[in-house]
Amino acid sequence: MEKIIDENKQGESLVLEQKKENTKKLFIESYGCAMNFSDSEIVASILANEGYNTTQHLEDADLVLVNTCSIRDKAEQTVRKRLEKYNAVKKINPGMKVGVLGCMAERLKSKFLEEEKIVDLVVGPDAYKDLPNLLSEVEEGRDAINVILSKEETYGDISPVRLNSNGVTAFVSITRGCDNMCTFCVVPFTRGRERSRDSQSIIEEVNDLWNKGFKEITLLGQNVDSYLWYGGGLKKDFEKASDFQKATAINFSDLLEMCAKAQPKMRIRFSTSNPQDMTMDVVETMAKYDNICNYIHLPVQSGSNRILKEMNRQHTREEYFDLIDNIRKIIPDCGISQDMIVGFPTETEEDHQDTLSLMEHVKYDFGYMFAYSERPGTLAERKMEDDVPEETKKRRLAEIVELQQKHSHYRTKQFVGKTVEVLIEKSSKKSDAHWSGRNEQSTVVVFPKEHYKIGDFVNVKIHDCTSATLIGDAVGYSKNN
Numbered sequence: 001m002e003k004i005i006d007e008n009k010q011g012e013s014l015v016l017e018q019k020k021e022n023t024k025k026l027f028i029e030s031y032g033c034a035m036n037f038s039d040s041e042i043v044a045s046i047l048a049n050e051g052y053n054t055t056q057h058l059e060d061a062d063l064v065l066v067n068t069c070s071i072r073d074k075a076e077q078t079v080r081k082r083l084e085k086y087n088a089v090k091k092i093n094p095g096m097k098v099g100v101l102g103c104m105a106e107r108l109k110s111k112f113l114e115e116e117k118i119v120d121l122v123v124g125p126d127a128y129k130d131l132p133n134l135l136s137e138v139e140e141g142r143d144a145i146n147v148i149l150s151k152e153e154t155y156g157d158i159s160p161v162r163l164n165s166n167g168v169t170a171f172v173s174i175t176r177g178c179d180n181m182c183t184f185c186v187v188p189f190t191r192g193r194e195r196s197r198d199s200q201s202i203i204e205e206v207n208d209l210w211n212k213g214f215k216e217i218t219l220l221g222q223n224v225d226s227y228l229w230y231g232g233g234l235k236k237d238f239e240k241a242s243d244f245q246k247a248t249a250i251n252f253s254d255l256l257e258m259c260a261k262a263q264p265k266m267r268i269r270f271s272t273s274n275p276q277d278m279t280m281d282v283v284e285t286m287a288k289y290d291n292i293c294n295y296i297h298l299p300v301q302s303g304s305n306r307i308l309k310e311m312n313r314q315h316t317r318e319e320y321f322d323l324i325d326n327i328r329k330i331i332p333d334c335g336i337s338q339d340m341i342v343g344f345p346t347e348t349e350e351d352h353q354d355t356l357s358l359m360e361h362v363k364y365d366f367g368y369m370f371a372y373s374e375r376p377g378t379l380a381e382r383k384m385e386d387d388v389p390e391e392t393k394k395r396r397l398a399e400i401v402e403l404q405q406k407h408s409h410y411r412t413k414q415f416v417g418k419t420v421e422v423l424i425e426k427s428s429k430k431s432d433a434h435w436s437g438r439n440e441q442s443t444v445v446v447f448p449k450e451h452y453k454i455g456d457f458v459n460v461k462i463h464d465c466t467s468a469t470l471i472g473d474a475v476g477y478s479k480n481n
Contacts, residue, residue: 032069335441
């Protein structure tokens with residue numbers, strides 16, 4: 001649940017530049033969080049070297065892969081429906097192979113392969129480099145499976161091929177796995193323990209993206225603030241590192257500074273932060289460099305100390321307030337967004353009111369709000385009864401969403417009359433005559449296209465707003481252009 005799930009991207013299929021020499025076709029579809037979309041780029045890169053070009057036509061595919069998520073029940077049900085569709089096509093095209101990648105693969109391996117027999121191969125998040133071997137197994141008529149979780153795998157040596165999207169913004173994966181055993185989350189069990197990627201390979205990827213024309217990156221991890229590169233290995237094993245390794249270790253603040261210095265005109269974002277791991281040196285680094293966006297996604301999950309304890313979150317309501325207050329002291333205009341779970345087991349009306357009062361204190365720019373749904377394999381599923389009635393969950397969620405919309409509108413109104421820098425990402429959904437991009441607080445801005453183009457940094461004077469969007473007119477290129 002720490003992971004942002006962009007509903008507009010669910011089920012997006014990946015299309016890449018075609019290699020003339022490749023003769024086989026790969027159809028790959030992604031569900032879930034940004035990490036899964038990033039992983040699909042890694043998979044496509046590996047398979048491009050195995051003779052596969054991507055296609056958006058399911059019927060043409062020799063290999064169909066679905067990259068899956070175990071965070072929410074909705075995502076899981078959607079994937080099952082897609083597998084049914086793939087298998088219907090497979091009856092017409094029996095040579096087609098179907099595989100499941102990612103978090104669901106790890107959790108439902110035997111069900112997919114042996115019981116339901118709906119896939120040919122199952123590949124966990126750490127086993128993508130094994131795909132060529134697994135495909136050979138499948139070609140010889142055997143089911144193939146590798147869901148072994150690794151202590152080392154970070155895919156630092158794979159240069160991901162990018163989605164042919166806007167060519168402007170890209171994700172750069174910096175960590176894999178997670179050590180925070182939040183009781184509602186399955187990530188530590190599906191993606192393994194936390195390990196960080198070699199900082200040098202990250203900087204090389206950032207430089208490569210800039211050279212290819214990208215203007216903004218998001219450093220990506222389940223929990224970016226606990227990034228720690230000391231030569232490789234699990235984060236939890238750092239205490240066993242040598243004195244030299246400890247002295248030369250690079251933490252998240254260091255990495256952020258390295259990225260900012262490597263490409264001073266490239267916008268830098270990061271996601272996701274965890275309140276227990278976020279330190280003020282990160283915020284100070286943000287304040288020091290103009291190209292690091294003043295925006296933090298800071299999931300709180302609940303405003304009730306009792307529920308936070310039940311969730312095994314390592315922060316209290318009071319510590320969270322201190323963190324927010326300290327961020328605002330250093331960066332007064334910092335955009336802050338939230339994740340919130342409503343109706344966690346044993347949540348009372350008093351706990352719910354605590355969440356509403358926390359939101360009143362923070363007044364988030366926007367948020368990702370969910371009613372709790374029990375996820376198989378989590379600690380909560382094993383040890384807690386999902387005892388809050390669905391009707392109560394729906395009502396509480398509606399109250400939280402309504403309050404968030406009010407706060408979002410309060411935040412967007414602060415920009416009216418001001419000029420903000422916007423990176424143009426795409427045409428506006430509602431009007432082909434308008435561009436859409438984001439300011440550094442990650443708020444969407446729309447304005448007339450005029451002579452500007454995708455990838456331009458433009459100053460936009462804001463004259464109106466909704467709770468989610470700023471509306472304005474371009475007043476010229478910004479200094480970053």
